[in-house]
Structures are given as structure tokens and as C-alpha cells.
Amino acid sequence: MTIALYSRTSWREVDTDFTVGQTDGEFAGTVERVDGRFLATTSVGVKLGSFRSADAAQRALEDAAEAGAGRSAVGRWQLPVIIASLATVCATALTAVVSL
Incomplete structure (x- = not known):
């Protein structure tokens, strides 16, 4: 100790x-x-x-x-959450662009 x-x-x-x-x-x-x-x-x-x-x-x-x-930018358990969030944001943005 x-x-x-x-x-x-x-x-x-x-x-x-x-x-x-x-x-x-x-x-x-x-x-x-x-x-x-x-x-x-x-x-x-x-x-x-x-x-x-x-x-x-x-x-x-x-x-x-x-x-x-806290010094490593992303913990292993966080990667799936981050990837899913990015996919959702990209899909939303793509939908917005296509509907223009």
C-alpha cells in the first residue's frame, strides 16, 4: 500500500x-x-x-x-456504443440529405 x-x-x-x-x-x-x-x-x-x-x-x-x-480515449466496452451512435447519426444525416 x-x-x-x-x-x-x-x-x-x-x-x-x-x-x-x-x-x-x-x-x-x-x-x-x-x-x-x-x-x-x-x-x-x-x-x-x-x-x-x-x-x-x-x-x-x-x-x-x-x-x-481516463487517459485512454475509449475503453473497450465503450466501442460498441460509440459505433452504434455514429451509425445512427450518419443514417439520420443521410436521410436528411436524400430527402432534400
């Missing part, structure tokens, strides 16, 4: 109930307060969950950044 004595992540409150993190000069993710809970989302939009405190949400993002989670 490793215990961090300091955090490499800096946090800035950019709006009421919305904070962004930066680790090693790169965007780490966001913490947003919604209905009294704190939602943590990585830099590529992976939702890490809902937490009771801002500190817990920030720690989850720091851990994810340290582990490299």
Missing part, C-alpha cells in the same frame, strides 16, 4: 459547485456538486461516481489519474 504525502493535482473552483483538476499540467477531470452529492468525471468523460464529499470525489480523480484511468 502506498500512502501519498502530497497531491500532484491542483484544484480550481471555476463556478459555484463546479471544480476542475489539473495533474502534471494536464486536465484531470471535474467535480460537480449536484443535489448535495459530488460527481467525479475524468478528463475524457468517464464518470467515477457520486461521493459524499468534494474531498472524496477529488481523491477518486487523483487515484484515476495516477492509475492512468
Whole structure:
């Protein structure tokens, strides 16, 4: 078990109930307060969950950044969803063009 004595992540409150993190000069993710809970989302939009405190949400993002989670653009389980979404968008656009 490793215990961090300091955090490499800096946090800035950019709006009421919305904070962004930066680790090693790169965007780490966001913490947003919604209905009294704190939602943590990585830099590529992976939702890490809902937490009771801002500190817990920030720690989850720091851990994810340290582990490299959220740095890969797309997880394997996300590919079918992305492909299906792109196919739907393309089909809708093609239908719109053909009906002109």
C-alpha cells in the first residue's frame, strides 16, 4: 500500500459547485456538486461516481489519474456504443440529405 504525502493535482473552483483538476499540467477531470452529492468525471468523460464529499470525489480523480484511468480515449466496452451512435447519426444525416 502506498500512502501519498502530497497531491500532484491542483484544484480550481471555476463556478459555484463546479471544480476542475489539473495533474502534471494536464486536465484531470471535474467535480460537480449536484443535489448535495459530488460527481467525479475524468478528463475524457468517464464518470467515477457520486461521493459524499468534494474531498472524496477529488481523491477518486487523483487515484484515476495516477492509475492512468481516463487517459485512454475509449475503453473497450465503450466501442460498441460509440459505433452504434455514429451509425445512427450518419443514417439520420443521410436521410436528411436524400430527402432534400
